[in-house]
Amino acid sequence: MDITQLETPVAVVDLDRLAANIRRLQVYLDEHGIANRPHIKTHKIPEIAWMQLRAGATGITCQKIGEAEAMAAAGIQDIFLPYNIIGAAKLERLVRLARRVTLSLTADSVYTVRGLSAAAQEGGVTLPVLVEFDGGLQRCGVQSPAEAAELALVIARSPGLHFGGLMTYPSNARTDPFVRETKALLKVEGVTVNCVSGGGSPEMWHAHTHAEVTEHRAGTYVYGDRHMLESGAMQMEDIAFSVITTVVSRPTAGRGILDGGSKTFSSDLLGLEGHGLILEYPEARFYGMSEEHGHVDFSQCPRKPEIGERVTVIPNHCCVVSNLFNQIVGVRNGKVEVFWPVTARGALQ
Amino acid sequence: MDITQLETPVAVVDLDRLAANIRRLQVYLDEHGIANRPHIKTHKIPEIAWMQLRAGATGITCQKIGEAEAMAAAGIQDIFLPYNIIGAAKLERLVRLARRVTLSLTADSVYTVRGLSAAAQEGGVTLPVLVEFDGGLQRCGVQSPAEAAELALVIARSPGLHFGGLMTYPSNARTDPFVRETKALLKVEGVTVNCVSGGGSPEMWHAHTHAEVTEHRAGTYVYGDRHMLESGAMQMEDIAFSVITTVVSRPTAGRGILDGGSKTFSSDLLGLEGHGLILEYPEARFYGMSEEHGHVDFSQCPRKPEIGERVTVIPNHCCVVSNLFNQIVGVRNGKVEVFWPVTARGALQ
Numbered sequence: 001m002d003i004t005q006l007e008t009p010v011a012v013v014d015l016d017r018l019a020a021n022i023r024r025l026q027v028y029l030d031e032h033g034i035a036n037r038p039h040i041k042t043h044k045i046p047e048i049a050w051m052q053l054r055a056g057a058t059g060i061t062c063q064k065i066g067e068a069e070a071m072a073a074a075g076i077q078d079i080f081l082p083y084n085i086i087g088a089a090k091l092e093r094l095v096r097l098a099r100r101v102t103l104s105l106t107a108d109s110v111y112t113v114r115g116l117s118a119a120a121q122e123g124g125v126t127l128p129v130l131v132e133f134d135g136g137l138q139r140c141g142v143q144s145p146a147e148a149a150e151l152a153l154v155i156a157r158s159p160g161l162h163f164g165g166l167m168t169y170p171s172n173a174r175t176d177p178f179v180r181e182t183k184a185l186l187k188v189e190g191v192t193v194n195c196v197s198g199g200g201s202p203e204m205w206h207a208h209t210h211a212e213v214t215e216h217r218a219g220t221y222v223y224g225d226r227h228m229l230e231s232g233a234m235q236m237e238d239i240a241f242s243v244i245t246t247v248v249s250r251p252t253a254g255r256g257i258l259d260g261g262s263k264t265f266s267s268d269l270l271g272l273e274g275h276g277l278i279l280e281y282p283e284a285r286f287y288g289m290s291e292e293h294g295h296v297d298f299s300q301c302p303r304k305p306e307i308g309e310r311v312t313v314i315p316n317h318c319c320v321v322s323n324l325f326n327q328i329v330g331v332r333n334g335k336v337e338v339f340w341p342v343t344a345r346g347a348l349q
Numbered sequence: 350m351d352i353t354q355l356e357t358p359v360a361v362v363d364l365d366r367l368a369a370n371i372r373r374l375q376v377y378l379d380e381h382g383i384a385n386r387p388h389i390k391t392h393k394i395p396e397i398a399w400m401q402l403r404a405g406a407t408g409i410t411c412q413k414i415g416e417a418e419a420m421a422a423a424g425i426q427d428i429f430l431p432y433n434i435i436g437a438a439k440l441e442r443l444v445r446l447a448r449r450v451t452l453s454l455t456a457d458s459v460y461t462v463r464g465l466s467a468a469a470q471e472g473g474v475t476l477p478v479l480v481e482f483d484g485g486l487q488r489c490g491v492q493s494p495a496e497a498a499e500l501a502l503v504i505a506r507s508p509g510l511h512f513g514g515l516m517t518y519p520s521n522a523r524t525d526p527f528v529r530e531t532k533a534l535l536k537v538e539g540v541t542v543n544c545v546s547g548g549g550s551p552e553m554w555h556a557h558t559h560a561e562v563t564e565h566r567a568g569t570y571v572y573g574d575r576h577m578l579e580s581g582a583m584q585m586e587d588i589a590f591s592v593i594t595t596v597v598s599r600p601t602a603g604r605g606i607l608d609g610g611s612k613t614f615s616s617d618l619l620g621l622e623g624h625g626l627i628l629e630y631p632e633a634r635f636y637g638m639s640e641e642h643g644h645v646d647f648s649q650c651p652r653k654p655e656i657g658e659r660v661t662v663i664p665n666h667c668c669v670v671s672n673l674f675n676q677i678v679g680v681r682n683g684k685v686e687v688f689w690p691v692t693a694r695g696a697l698q
Contacts, residue, residue: 005438007436007438007439007697007698008436008698009698041640041641063640063641064641083597083608083641084597084598084606084656086595086597086608086656086657087356087357087595087657089354089356090356108598108600109598109599109656111655111656111657112597112598112656115657134600138600138604138637138644139598139600139606139639139642139644140597140598140600140606140642141598141600142600143600143601246435246436248432248433248435248461248489249433249457249458249461249488249489249490250458251457251483251487251488251489251490251491251492252492255487257433257488257489259435259698260698262615262617262669263669263672266611266615266616267615267616267617267618267669268611268616269616288487290488291390291412291668291669291672292390292412292413292432292698293488293489295487295488306460307433307435307458307460307461308435308436308460308464319640320611320612320616320640323612323640323673324672324673324695325695326695326696345695346673346674346675346694347675348356349356349357349358349608349609349641
């Protein structure tokens with residue numbers, strides 16, 4: 001089947017580029033002796049996770065128990081879930097999962113640690129738990145090395161748990177100093193830090209500059225998007241993910257309407273202007289969206305599209321776009337090779 | 350089951366409020382002799398569409414063929430699809446659908462009309478087609494009454510098609526003058542305009558002020574959201590839709606992190622500040638999101654939440670949020686009554 005026969009809007013992945021992206025990061029991390037633990041939240045597709053593992057990844061990272069459940073169901077054995085898992089129902093699912101696969105977690109509070117410890121004891125499993133620290137993103141994470149060391153000790157002393165190391169996102173200039181200070185505090189207590197997990201796709205080629213980081217988590221790098229282009233970490237020829245749309249209306253001389261809007265592209269801007277880059281019309285301005293319509297200004301384009309013409313959009317943020325599709329179409333040289341259901345999409349957190 | 354037992358993040362609908370919202374709009378439109386054709390893109394759930402029909406709606410509105418297919422599969426017989434349907438595969442599905450249900454469409458170009466006419470002839474069906482006009486939103490739609498009249502004539506003369514009237518979105522001050530002028534132009538040609546379909550939830554209580562509008566399409570009104578509150582068309586006690594989340598981290602004195610981010614709430618702002626209203630903490634500022642984390646500033650709240658506490662969020666835009674969930678939970682007086690799959694979510698356009 002030719003890609004021109006696919007109904008639009010359709011999310012397609014270039015399989016050659018996908019493989020190259022997976023290989024390139026693996027080679028780089030291998031060269032620097034950094035473990036690769038890709039984040040599957042970008043694709044949520046077990047087949048792609050397996051490609052990453054076969055290329056040499058240590059294991060995978062998931063952001064929700066539901067994602068981890070879907071990956072475990074596909075036979076994946078080593079899963080890191082860097083999230084504060086809270087509440088009886090989720091802890092029960094977690095323990096069930098930990099009986100089937102090697103599962104590690106994070107915590108940034110005694111509250112989370114207590115829940116994990118109680119669940120692990122009741123379930124008869126041992127859970128490795130890493131301390132999450134805030135590297136400046138101001139999301140989760142303990143704020144200081146003193147807090148990190150304190151929580152590490154709480155974990156180390158909690159029945160059913162095992163202190164698994166330190167985790168942050170994204171890796172940056174604060175990472176090494178924070179880790180060193182925490183290590184020093186823990187050394188006094190006789191506790192060693194065996195794993196330091198950093199992450200981020202825009203930052204991936206700098207992973208080797210963080211001497212303390214032993215493992216890297218990147219998600220977006222498999223597909224690529226406009227934000228990755230902007231960051232400089234990927235070039236246009238690396239971008240494997242795009243959405244093919246159809247021009248369904250040309251109401252004025254300059255305006256064109258695509259058959260994809262906020263339910264196709266999401267509204268993520270990530271600091272960018274507009275909602276995507278139209279490959280065939282680089283001068284076009286994708287300035288607005290309704291739920292199922294994309295509003296584009298083609299007035300600066302030398303040639304303007306006809307109604308019925310198909311155009312290829314590189315979205316701002318591929319992770320939230322793949323989450324809006326039931327399936328992703330794998331293509332090679334313009335031919336459809338595979339339809340992948342986005343298996344873990346909408347999975348319970 | 351009590352709603353406190355539901356795993357978070359979970360999208361819940363208050364069934365009493367849902368029923369009241371459906372009834373209130375129906376009563377109003379009935380009073381003014383305006384046909385009610387609710388837009389199911391908000392909920393994508395056949396059971397709710399049936400509630401709207403049983404309350405007195407003429408038929409429903411869908412935005413994608415996939416939505417219409419899902420609703421037809423649930424036995425719904427009268428579907429309006431106000432979208433330029435383009436391309437062989439979609440036209441084939443359209444004709445298949447038109448054989449099972451009463452299906453009407455829109456077009457804003459001769460290109461769309463030609464495709465519909467060819468498909469209708471080949472499929473042996475007659476398709477009513479309305480002309481879409483641009484009421485100022487600058488999306489699809491012909492730009493002038495002259496263009497509208499011209500396209501209406503093309504439709505009226507196209508084999509397999511029937512001129513179905515005029516359609517716009519949203520209804521506003523431009524609607525009546527545009528319709529009157531178009532009607533005058535068509536009268537000369539002996540063509541009458543039997544249906545004028547207007548729409549919009551924020552505008553719904555003004556439907557009777559547009560003398561020319563014979564039918565109203567509203568979507569968001571069934572659930573309600575922060576944007577509807579802002580518009581003044583709904584009050585807090587009307588809001589039927591919310592997302593229950595858990596506070597999973599309290600990394601600083603002021604900051605709290607929820608277990609829902611852009612893959613739960615979408616990034617739609619619709620001109621609002623922040624990503625949602627937290628009912629239990631109205632002073633909180635939901636200022637940021639990652640994909641699975643909501644970043645909230647609780648510093649202005651007299652009491653601050655504990656880790657593990659559940660909080661209820663009214664999102665900015667319910668239509669894109671319901672599209673991110675596999676199921677919606679119907680509740681009454683704090684008890685779970687029903688789990689509804691979001692059947693048409695991710696359906697092919």
